[in-house]
Amino acid sequence: DTEVTQTPKHLVMGMTNKKSLKCEQHMGHRAMYWYKQKAKKPPELMFVYSYEKLSINESVPSRFSPECPNSSLLNLHLHALQPEDSALYLCASAPTAWNTEAFFGQGTRLTVV
Amino acid sequence: AQSVAQPEDQVNVAEGNPLTVKCTYSVSGNPYLFWYVQYPNRGLQFLLKYITGDNLVKGSYGFEAEFNKSQTSFHLKKPSALVSDSALYFCAVRVVSSGSARQLTFGSGTQLTVLP
Numbered sequence: 001d002t003e004v005t006q007t008p009k010h011l012v013m014g015m016t017n018k019k020s021l022k023c024e025q026h027m028g029h030r031a032m033y034w035y036k037q038k039a040k041k042p043p044e045l046m047f048v049y050s051y052e053k054l055s056i057n058e059s060v061p062s063r064f065s066p067e068c069p070n071s072s073l074l075n076l077h078l079h080a081l082q083p084e085d086s087a088l089y090l091c092a093s094a095p096t097a098w099n100t101e102a103f104f105g106q107g108t109r110l111t112v113v
Numbered sequence: 114a115q116s117v118a119q120p121e122d123q124v125n126v127a128e129g130n131p132l133t134v135k136c137t138y139s140v141s142g143n144p145y146l147f148w149y150v151q152y153p154n155r156g157l158q159f160l161l162k163y164i165t166g167d168n169l170v171k172g173s174y175g176f177e178a179e180f181n182k183s184q185t186s187f188h189l190k191k192p193s194a195l196v197s198d199s200a201l202y203f204c205a206v207r208v209v210s211s212g213s214a215r216q217l218t219f220g221s222g223t224q225l226t227v228l229p
Contacts, residue, residue, distance in 0.1 A: 004156075042219035042222050043203075043219055045216050045217070047218060090157070098207070098215055099207055099215065100143045102217050104156035104158045104159075105156050106155055107155070107156050109154070
C-alpha cells in the first residue's frame with residue numbers, strides 16, 4: 001500500500017461549523033504533514049508530526065487544530081473558519097522528517113461559506 | 114534563507130520536443146532536492162530526488178534531472194514531451210526547521226503546456 005488517503009474529498013462548511021479532515025497511511029511512515037494550497041500556488045506548510053509528536057507549527061491560527069492519534073492517522077480539526085481559509089488541504093507522509101521524499105494524498109477541497 | 118526558485122511561470126513546448134523546467138536552489142550544506150508534478154484538482158506526485166551520488170537522476174514517466182553544484186541548479190528534463198505531461202511542476206528542497214525535522218519547501222511552480 002503506497003497511498004495516502006484523505007477524507008472527505010470535498011467539504012463545504014459555514015463559519016460557525018466544526019469539522020475535521022482525516023488522513024491515513026499504512027506505509028509505516030513516521031512523519032506526517034498538513035499543507036494548505038491556494039489555486040496555482042505552491043503548498044504552504046502548516047504542521048509536521050514526527051513520531052506522533054508535533055515538530056513544526058508554522059504559526060497557524062488556532063482555528064486549525066492538528067491531532068495525531070497514532071502513527072497511521074492524522075486529523076485536522078476546523079472551527080470558526082473564515083472564507084479566506086477556503087483552499088485545497090493536502091496531507092503527506094514520509095519515512096522520516098529528515099531527508100526523504102514525502103508522498104501526498106489527493107487533498108480535501110474546502111470551501112468556507 | 115534556504116529556498117528553491119523556479120524562474121519561469123509558464124513553459125510551452127511542442128509534443129515530441131525536449132522539455133526543460135528550471136529550478137535553482139539556495140541552501141547551506143548538502144541540498145536534498147525533489148521534483149513533484151500536480152494535475153488539476155489532484156495532490157502532488159513525486160517524480161524524482163537528489164540526495165547524493167550521480168548528478169543525473171532518473172525518475173518516473175521518463176523524467177530526469179541534472180544536479181549542478183557550480184550553478185546551484187536542478188533542472189527537470191524529458192527528451193520527448195507528451196501532451197499528457199501538461200501539468201504544474203514544483204521543485205522542492207528539504208530545509209532545516211528544527212532539531213528533529215527538515216521541512217519540505219516548494220518553489221513557486223511552473224505550468225508546463227505541451228502543444229499537440
